[in-house]
Amino acid sequence: NAGVTQTPKFRVLKTGQSMTLLCAQDMNHEYMYWYRQDPGMGLRLIHYSVGEGTTAKGEVPDGYNVSRLKKQNFLLGLESAAPSQTSVYFCASTVPPNYGYTFGSGTRLTVV
C-alpha cells in the first residue's frame, strides 16, 4: 500500500517555464489537497478537490491550476513559473468528513 505518491521529488525551473506536479493515491480517498510549505509560513492550501471532476480554490491559488480527472490523481500545474513559487509542495488526501490527512513526501521546486 503506497499511500500518497508525488512526482517528481525535485525540480528546478527557469522563470516562465511550465510544469505539472502529479499526486496519486491508492486509498480510494475522496478528498485531495495541494499545500505549499515555506519557512515561517507553515502549510498553506493552494487548491483542493472533494471528488472526481471537482476542484476549488484554497488560500493561495494564484499562479496555479489543478485537475482531478480520475479519483486517484490530482494534478497541480504552474503555467508560468515565478521565483515566488519556489517552495516545497505537498499533496494530501483524506476520507471525509473528519479524518486526518495522509500526506505525500513532497516535491521541492526551485524557480530561478
Place this chain on the structure above:
Amino acid sequence: EDQVTQSPEALRLQEGESSSLNCSYTVSGLRGLFWYRQDPGKGPEFLFTLYSAGEEKEKERLKATLTKKESFLHITAPKPEDSATYLCAVRGGHTGTASKLTFGTGTRLQVTL
C-alpha cells in the same frame, strides 16, 4: 478565519527530559484538532485527532490534550528519535464538506543524548 499559533518555535531537550508543546487556536466551531510529526525532507505524519475539550490521546511517549482554546503535546522521557517538527492543525465548522485544515508553523524539537 481560523488561526493556529504554536510555541515554542524550537525546543531542545536532553534525553529523558519531559516537556510540553503548545498549540493555541481560534476557530469557528471546532471539528477536530490534529497533531502531525514531520521529519526533515518528509511529509507530515498523522499522530492524533482530538474533537472536544477534555479529550486526551496517547501514543508511546506522546500524549495530546485539548481545552477550548489550546492543545498540548506532552512528551514524556523523550528519546533522540523523537526529534522532529510537530505540527498542529484545526478544522473549523465553516469549512463545510471540504474538510480543510489550517496549520500552525510548528515546533522544532531536538532531543540530545
